[in-house]
Amino acid sequence: xxxxxxxxxxxxxxxxxxxxxxxxxxxxxxxxxxxxxxxxxxxxxxxxxxxxxxxxxxxxxxxxxxxxxxxxxxxxxxxxxxxxxxxxxxxxxxxxxxxxxxxxxxxxxxxxxxxxxxxxxxxxxxxxxxxxxxxxxxxxxxxxxxxxxxxxxxxxxxxxxxxxxxxxxxxxxxxxxxxxxxxxxxxxxxxxxxxxxxxxxxxxxxxxxxxxxxxxxxxxxxxxxxxxxxxxxxxxxxxxxxxxxxxxxxxxxxxxxxxxxxxxxxxxxxxxxxxxxxxxxxxxxxxxxxxxxxx
Amino acid sequence: xxxxxxxxxxxxxxxxxxxxxxxxxxxxxxxxxxxxxxxxxxxxxxxxxxxxxxxxxxxxxxxxxxxxxxxxxxxxxxxxxxxxxxxxxxxxxxxxxxxxxxxxxxxxxxxxxxxxxxxxxxxxxxxxxxxxxxxxxxxxxxxxxxxxxxxxxxxxxxxxxxxxxxxxxxxxxxxxxxxxxxxxxxxxxxxxxxxxxxxxxxxxxxxxxxxxxxxxxxxxxxxxxxxxxxxxxxxxxxxxxxxxxxxxxxxxxxxxxxxxxxxxxxxxxxxxxxxxxxxxxxxxxxxxxxxxxxxxxx
Ligand SMILES: Nc1nc2c(ncn2[C@@H]2O[C@H](COP(=O)(O)OP(=O)(O)OP(=O)(O)O)[C@@H](O)[C@H]2O)c(=O)[nH]1
Ligand SMILES: Nc1nc2c(ncn2[C@@H]2O[C@H](COP(=O)(O)OP(=O)(O)OP(=O)(O)O)[C@@H](O)[C@H]2O)c(=O)[nH]1
Ligand SMILES: [K+]
Ligand SMILES: [Mg+2]
Ligand SMILES: [Mg+2]
Numbered sequence: 321x322x323x324x325x326x327x328x329x330x331x332x333x334x335x336x337x338x339x340x341x342x343x344x345x346x347x348x349x350x351x352x353x354x355x356x357x358x359x360x361x362x363x364x365x366x367x368x369x370x371x372x373x374x375x376x377x378x379x380x381x382x383x384x385x386x387x388x389x390x391x392x393x394x395x396x397x398x399x400x401x402x403x404x405x406x407x408x409x410x411x412x413x414x415x416x417x418x419x420x421x422x423x424x425x426x427x428x429x430x431x432x433x434x435x436x437x438x439x440x441x442x443x444x445x446x447x448x449x450x451x452x453x454x455x456x457x458x459x460x461x462x463x464x465x466x467x468x469x470x471x472x473x474x475x476x477x478x479x480x481x482x483x484x485x486x487x488x489x490x491x492x493x494x495x496x497x498x499x500x501x502x503x504x505x506x507x508x509x510x511x512x513x514x515x516x517x518x519x520x521x522x523x524x525x526x527x528x529x530x531x532x533x534x535x536x537x538x539x540x541x542x543x544x545x546x547x548x549x550x551x552x553x554x555x556x557x558x559x560x561x562x563x564x565x566x567x568x569x570x571x572x573x574x575x576x577x578x579x580x581x582x583x584x585x586x587x588x589x590x591x592x593x594x595x596x597x598x599x600x601x602x603x604x605x606x607x608x609x610x611x612x613x614x615x
Numbered sequence: 616x617x618x619x620x621x622x623x624x625x626x627x628x629x630x631x632x633x634x635x636x637x638x639x640x641x642x643x644x645x646x647x648x649x650x651x652x653x654x655x656x657x658x659x660x661x662x663x664x665x666x667x668x669x670x671x672x673x674x675x676x677x678x679x680x681x682x683x684x685x686x687x688x689x690x691x692x693x694x695x696x697x698x699x700x701x702x703x704x705x706x707x708x709x710x711x712x713x714x715x716x717x718x719x720x721x722x723x724x725x726x727x728x729x730x731x732x733x734x735x736x737x738x739x740x741x742x743x744x745x746x747x748x749x750x751x752x753x754x755x756x757x758x759x760x761x762x763x764x765x766x767x768x769x770x771x772x773x774x775x776x777x778x779x780x781x782x783x784x785x786x787x788x789x790x791x792x793x794x795x796x797x798x799x800x801x802x803x804x805x806x807x808x809x810x811x812x813x814x815x816x817x818x819x820x821x822x823x824x825x826x827x828x829x830x831x832x833x834x835x836x837x838x839x840x841x842x843x844x845x846x847x848x849x850x851x852x853x854x855x856x857x858x859x860x861x862x863x864x865x866x867x868x869x870x871x872x873x874x875x876x877x878x879x880x881x882x883x884x885x886x887x888x889x890x891x892x893x894x895x896x897x898x899x900x901x902x903x904x905x906x907x908x909x910x911x912x913x
Contacts, residue, residue: 339661342842345652408865408893409726409838417758439893440734440770441763448758462766493868528724530658530842532870553725556811558844581725581756 323366326359330367334374337602342530343561347568351377371600378595382564388573390589393519393547394428399477400484401510401517405503405540406524408491411552411578413442415524416486417449418578418586424453428483433473434459435466435506436490446488452583456480466490466502467509474513487518494539507544521546522575527553527560537566551589552578559598620912621653622691629687638686640676646690647672657910659873660846663880671697695907701876702903707860707885709744712831715801716749718792720828721862722821722852723836725809728864728890730760732836733806734767735890735898740802741773749800751791752777753784753824754808764806771895774800784808785823792828803828812851821856833858834887837878839866845874846881853882863901864890873910 324330331352338348354377364370394400402419404412413436420430432450434457436442443459450457458473470487477485489506492499510518523546525533540546551560554577563574574589628646647668654664671694680689711717719736721729733750740746750768752775754760761777768775776791788805795803805828810817825833835849835858852858861882863875866889875886886901 336661339655340843342658342844345655407840407868409728411726439763440766441759444759444762445757452758493865495869496867526726526838526840528838528842528844528848529840530870530874531656532658532840532868535869553811556724556844557813557847558842562842 323368325366326364326370331356334599334603337599338561340602341559341561341598343598344531344534344565347381347561347565350381354380371596371603374599375592375596378564378598379591382567382591382595384568384571386571388567388571390548390573390575392575394423394484395516395519399474399482399514399517400519401474401477401514402484402486402520402522403489403507403510403518403544404487404522404524405489405544405546406491407493407536410491410524410526410529411550412491412524413445413449413488414581415522415550415552415576415578415586416446416488417453418583419486419576420449420453420455421583422586423484424455429481430455430484430486431473431477431480431482432457433470433485433487435469435488437462437464437466437469438490442488442490467505470506470509471513474510494536500539500543504543520548522548522550523572524550524552525560525563525566527551528556528558529560529562531562533560533562534565534569537570537572541570541572546572548573548575550574550576550578550586555579555585561598564595621650621694622687622911622913624649624653625687625691638680642686643672643675643680643690646687647675650690650694653911654873657871657873657912658840658842658845658877659910660843660877660880663846663877666880667697667701691911691913695911695913698876698907698910699904702879702906703885706900706902707887709740709887710831710859711744711802716792716795716803717801717832718803718805718828718830719832719834720805720807720821720825720830720856721834721836722807722856722858723809724811724838724848725757727809727836727838728862729809729836730754730763730767730806731893732834732862732864732888732890732898733764733804734771734773734895736888737768737771737773737804738895739898740804741771746802747800748773748802748804749791749795749798750775751788751803751805753787753805755780755782755784755787756808760806760808767895784820785827788824788828805830812848812855818851818855825856832860834860834862835878835882835884836862836864837874839863839872839874839889840868840870841874845877849878849882853884858882858884860885860887862886862888862890862898867891867897871910871912872906875906876910
C-alpha cells in the first residue's frame with residue numbers, strides 16, 4: 321500500500337489540489353483546519369484511511385449541518401413549473417433537453433417554453449431539443465416579450481393537462497440590472513398564474529467557472545429564489561468546486577450534473593462521489609510520487 | 616464576499632505593523648501572502664500565482680521598498696507593473712496574410728462565445744479594416760448552430776456559407792475557400808463547434824481544418840469567468856492547433872478574470888480582443904494595464 325506520514329507538506333498538497341478544483345480559499349482553509357483536528361483526535365499517523373476522512377469533512381462542509389433533498393419538487397397533482405436560469409452559455413437550453421427526456425422516461429408529460437427570445441438561434445435550438453425528446457415547444461417570434469411567452473405556455477400547459485412545463489430563459493450576466501429585473505418579471509408572471517410556481521428554479525452553473533460562480537448564485541437567488549443547481553460540463557477536466565461554498569453559504573443544493581452534450585448526459589448529484597472526485601486522483605498521484613522519492 | 620481590493624487589504628496588513636517603525640523582510644512576506652490570496656480569489660492559476668509571487672518578492676525585497684515611507688504602495692506598484700508586463704505590453708492587431716483570403720479560425724470550449732465573437736469580428740473586419748468577410752458555419756453538432764450564425768449574418772448583412780449538418784466540417788471549409796476565391800472575399804472566418812480540450816476525435820478535426828485552410832489567425836475564445844482549469848484548456852488547444860491569439864469574452868460581467876493571466880502565461884500568445892456584451896458591436900481591443908488592475912481588484 322502507498323502510505324505516507326501526515327505532515328505539513330501533506331496538508332499543503334491537499335490545499336493545492338482543492339484550490340485547483342476551484343473550491344476557493346475560505347472553504348479550503350476550513351477543511352484543512354477541521355482535518356487537522358480530526359487527525360489529532362483519531363491519532364492518525366499516516367495516510368491510510370485519510371481519504372474517507374477528507375470526503376466526510378467535505379460533505380459536512382457542503383451540507384452545513386442540514387440535509388437538503390436533491391429530488392425535484394414535482395407536484396403529485398396539477399402542473400409543475402420549472403424555470404431555468406443562469407449566465408450566458410452555461411448549458412441552460414441543453415439541460416432542458418436532457419431534463420425533458422428524463423421526466424418523460426419517468427412517465428411525465430412535458431412541455432417547453434422558449435423564453436429566450438433574444439439570442440440568435442435560441443428558439444430554434446430549443447425546438448430541436450423538443451423534437452429530440454418528443455415534447456411540444458411553445459414559442460413566439462424572436463424579440464417578443466419573454467413574460468408573454470411564459471403566459472402563453474402556462475395556458476397551453478393547463479389546457480393540455482401537461483405534468484411539467486420547463487421554461488428556458490436567455491442567458492444574462494448577474495450584474496446586468498435590467499436583465500435581472502426582466503427575469504424577476506418572468507418569475508412573477510409564473511407565480512401569478514400557477515399556485516406555488518415556479519416549483520423549481522434551477523440555476524445552471526458551468527463547472528469551468530471559477531470564484532465568480534458564488535456571486536452568480538447569490539444574485540440569481542435574490543432575483544428568482546433559486547432552488548437548485550445543475551452543474552454542467554463536468555465531463556471536462558474542471559471540477560466546479562465552488563458549489564461547496566454555494567451550498568454552505570447560500571443553502572442551494574446541487575440537484576443534477578451535466579456530463580456531455582447528449583440527451584442522456586444528465587445525472588442526479590451524489591455528494592460523496594462528487595467530493596471524492598475533487599481530490600482523490602490528485603492525492604494518489606502525489607502519494608505515488610513521494611513513494612518513488614522515498615525509495 | 617472576499618472580493619475587496621488588494622490595495623485596501625495591503626493597507627490593512629500595513630496598519631498592523633506601522634507601530635514597528637521599519638518594514639522587514641518578514642513584513643514583505645506577509646504582504647505577499649495577501650497578494651497570493653487576491654490572485655487566487657481572482658482565479659489566477661495556482662502554479663502561475665506561485666511563480667509570480669516568487670518573482671515579485673525577490674524584486675520587492677531586493678529594492679528600496681523596505682526603506683521607503685510607503686512600502687505598501689511600493690509593493691502594489693511592483694505587483695501591478697509585473698502583472699501588466701505579463702499580460703503583454705502592446706496592443707496586438709489582427710494579422711492579414713499577404714495572399715488573399717486571410718483565414719481566421721475560432722476555437723474553444725462549449726459556450727465560450729465563438730459564434731457571437733465571429734459575428735463581432737466580421738463587424739470589425741468590415742468597419743475598421745474595410746474587408747469583405749465570408750462567415751463559415753462549420754459547427755455541425757450543436758443544435759441550431761448554423762441558424763444562429765445565419766441569423767447574425769443576416770443582421771450584419773455578411774454572407775454565411777453553410778452546407779447543413781450532413782457534411783463534414785473539413786469539407787465545408789474546403790468548399791467555403793473555393794467560394795471565397797470565386798466571389799472575392801478577402802477574409803474567411805470559420806466558426807467551429809465547441810469541444811472539450813480532451814476530446815481527441817474533435818481536436819483532430821480542428822487539426823485537419825487547420826492543415827487544409829492554413830489560417831493566419833487561430834483565435835482561442837475563452838470565457839473570462841473561467842477558473843483554475845483555464846491553463847489546461849489553453850495548453851491543450853495550443854498544443855493541438857497552435858493558437859495565434861485569444862479572445863476573452865463576457866468581460867462585461869463582474870468577474871476578476873484571472874484566467875487571462877494564466878492563459879497568457881502558459882501560451883505566451885497575445886489576448887487580442889475582449890467581448891463586452893452580447894451585441895454585435897461589443898468587441899474591443901485588449902488593454903493589459905486595465906486587466907491587471909481588474910485582476911487585483913483595484
Ligand atoms: N461537454 C458538455 N457540453 C455541454 C454540457 N451542457 C451543455 N453543453 C454545451 O454547452 C454549449 C452551451 O449550451 P447551451 O445549452 O446553449 O447553454 P445556454 O446556457 O442555454 O446558453 P445561452 O442561452 O446562450 O445563455 C453547447 O455547445 C452545449 O452543447 C455538458 O454537460 N457537457
Ligand atoms: N454578456 C456577454 N455575453 C456574451 C459575450 N460573448 C458571448 N456571449 C453570450 O454567450 C453565450 C454563448 O455564446 P456563443 O457565441 O453561442 O458561444 P459558442 O462558443 O459559439 O458556443 P458553442 O458553439 O455551443 O460552443 C450567448 O448567450 C452569447 O450571447 C460577451 O462578451 N458578453
Ligand atoms: K462558459
Ligand atoms: Mg439557451
Ligand atoms: Mg457556436
